[in-house]
Amino acid sequence: MKKLYYLLIIILFFSGCIKKPDEISKNDMELQEKSPFFIDLTQVENYKKIKKTLKINQEEQNYLQDNSFLIKKLGKNDNFSKAYSFLRRNSVPLYLTSDFIFNLTQTNIQKNILNIQNNIQYENLWNLLNNLYTATSKIIETDEYEKQALNLLKSDLAISLSILQAKTEQINTADNKLIIKADEKLFTQEEAKKFIFTPDQDTLNQIKSEIELIKTAQTKEKSGLFDYQIDYQKFALPEVYNNYPKIKNYLITIKWLQNTPFTLKNSEVSIEKSQIQTLSAIILSSIINKNDYIKNQHKTINNINSIFWNFPEANLSENYYSIWQKINPEMKKEKDFYLQNFTAFQKEVENYLLSTPLSEPDFRLFPEEKQLDQFIGQQINYPQIQELTIDENQKIPFTAEKIDNKYRKIFSQEMEIFALLGSKKAKQLIEKDISLFPNYGENYNKIRAEIENLDQNFWHKNYYQYWISALKNYNNKQKNIATSFTYTDNPEWQNKILTTSLGSLFELHKNNMNYNTNPSSANETLLQNISIEPRPDIYQELLNLKQNIEYELQKNNIQIPELKEENNKISEFLQKIITLSDKQIKKIPLTQEETQSLAAVFDNIFFLSSSNIISIDELSSAYSNNILQHALGYLQFVIIKEELNHKNYFAVGPMYDYSEFKKNKNEKINLKNWQNSLELP
Structure with missing residues (x-):
């Protein structure tokens, strides 16, 4: 046995x-x-x-x-x-x-595909989308923006219904029964009658090109419906689904519902279009909140998605x-036996197989390239990690090239970083085979000396700057990236697209390593990993944090004049969010002006200015809270995540204990906490 x-x-x-x-x-x-x-x-x-x-x-x-x-x-x-x-x-x-x-x-x-097809909630999804389409048609059009948003939303839903509905070639007839066992693959004539959808002519004209792009699934180009570029290749399915047209269209529909258009580098979206498409999300949220039937269908959508979780667009084999x-x-x-008997040759296995996680949470390598895990590295290195073979003149991942060079410290050699983190496993491997890490001792001592020589002013400056960058995304000179509430004409910041702390906080791994050269790739990964857990009070804590940092800057006579404008705008921005969140907590309805103001705030968040980002979570994640909570949730996602393994609530700069942020602003923040968390040899 x-x-x-x-x-x-x-x-x-x-x-x-x-x-x-x-x-x-x-x-x-x-x-x-x-x-x-x-x-x-x-x-x-x-x-x-x-x-x-x-x-x-x-x-x-x-x-x-x-x-x-x-x-x-x-x-x-x-x-x-x-x-x-x-x-x-x-x-x-x-x-x-x-x-x-x-x-x-x-x-x-x-066999599995057929089992799934027999269990899918095809009719439920059809009814849900059809109800949404009907409901949008009955909304009172109060102004031109809302009217345009409504038409956009109707077209969005019409695309799903048009893809989902039964086509003639999918109908199970006596003729095709003689050729193929179609009972589980195709619609029956009676089933097909349930899925009849004929949009009005204006909507039909608007969605025609979009449906064609989705079905072709071969290009990356401007959407036929939205003012965004979309990678339509993601709608392609493995050839095995060609034998199952019913389930194929169903999967494409699910993909469309989950689709999030966003601006690519060469796409310019007007403020008006951004506001219209944001308002379409508000309208959809309103419809769902007022319709109990649709609200109850959220769980169904979740179940539908979970059914296909293990049959993605990747090769089914x-x-x-x-x-x-x-x-x-x-x-x-056999868990105990497994751990006991396989640890002995784990190192050998890692030499030729995909790297497996070691027992220590702070010892993690990228599977293929064996690069340093971003989350670990960014906690001890400002502003970012240098790749092992990168040339000094190359663009450094995650950082603008000319910003505060005198404060930038770049550490190479991943194992040295792990040792600095106090990883016993790292030290053991280094000691076991020093030949794997030539010049380890010399490099390690050099890095340690650099870190020990960094003064408090350095950490104050770099931490404040990174906190600022975590709240903003800069336009380049041509302004062909989504609008930013922190755009400035300061030449030091021109043509720079700074990343946020998203990559390090949420371990988006190598896709975000190329953010500066390929921002669309990072955004795609980001949007696929979004999880919303609204927590309005986090913004008050952020303001407390900002006040603490400002106090320390003033006390130590540290001046960052180029950030003054950004600081004022961020203060104004956060205060607006906090004011609205206070009303939300007290369940005070937002006025029309406040709603429009909130929409304007959305326009300043680079990944929320896409067409129907709220509807994605409304339809696929069962978050049926109102639009404000979604805004707070997304902002929280940009700034902070509470469930970090090491309880360091910002994954860069000194390793602060979060409790330090809650102290009175007149108390000095203990900047040595980060040092105490390292087991330096």
Whole structure:
């Protein structure tokens, strides 16, 4: 029985950790592929137990027989050989490669798709969207902005309905029944009658080009409906869905509902258009809040999305979820054994497999490039981390090139950073094989000396500046990025697009490493990871923080004249949000003027000026609170996240304890907290 457990452990380990099933290169080992001498699977030791545990039927066994291969002799890859030798020495049988799981999953893909299709809430989604479309048509058009917003919203919903509705070629007829078993794949004639949608001619004209771009799914260009560029390639689905037109259109509709257009570098959006599209979000929020039926459908939308969570646009053959479900119960039983027996060769495994997280939370590498984790690095390094091989003249990730060079400190060598963090695991690995980190001692001592020589003024300045940058996004000279409430004509800041603290706070990893050169890529990642948990009181705490920092700057006679204008605008901006949030807490309705004012505030938040960003969360995340709470939630997302592992509420500069921010502004902030949190050797 133990051998079975060991084998199950190995199967899960490789299915979860290997980047792709073909990571095991055929050039590095001798394979016994299918041939007249192919070993029958039933002759493989422990195969019967595997078959019983995974409930492999004859059809699946035949498929595996034809497509799997066995390891016959290990070849050139020494690290690979060491790991396998370790397993064998510990009596862990491993005869099948990870292709065993890969191929078994392949046999279940079609079956899983059909099971999903039988469980989707197709009619519920249709009714939800149809109700929304009807409701928008009945809203009283009070002014021109609202009228335009309403038309935009109607067109947005009409696109979903047009994609979702049954088409002639999808209808299950007597003729196609003779050709294909269509009962589970196509609509019946009776079903199709439920999904009839004919928009008015104006709407139809507006959505025609957009639908064509979505269906073609090949370009990145200006939207046919919105004043934004959209990457339509994300609407492409794996070819396997071509056999299931009903579910294919359903998935595309879900993708459209989750779609967030945003400005790319060469897209200019007028203030008027931004306000119109923001107001469309307000209208949609209002509709949902007033319609109990639609509000109750939020959970349905969540369920729909969760059904497809394991069948994304990525290649379906890479999905191991169904197998994991079968193996996981056994894995839980063997957790202690797993940890005990696999730690011994974890280092060897990391040499050739996707890097696995080590036991310490502060010792994390990027899986492929093995770059320093942004979240860890930015807590000790202002303003950002330099990549290992970067040239001094190259653009440095996350930082504008000419801003405060005299205060910039760049630390290379990821392991030295980990050691500075006091990571015992890092130090152990360095001591174990010093050859992996040449000149470690010299570099480490140099970095340590640099950090120890930084005075309080340095940390005050860099921290204040980073706090400022965490609240703003700068336009370039041509103003072809979304409008910013902190735009300034100061030449020091011209043509600079500063990132916020989003990347470090939320570990958006390598996509955000290229923010300065490819801001759209970072925004895409950002918007895919947004989670809203509104907390209005955070803004009062931010003001307290700002007052503390201003007090320290004044006390130490530190002047940052180039930030004075930004400081005033941010104070005004935060005060406006706080005023509105106070009314929200007291449940005082916002006036028309305040609503418009809030819309203007939205226009100054670079990723909230997109077309229907509120509707995305209203339709797919069940956050049915009003528009103000969404604004607060997004602002909170930009600035801070409370659940950080190390309880450092800003992931740059000195490692402050958050409790320090709550002290009276006349008390001096303890700037040595960050030093005390490091275990310097």
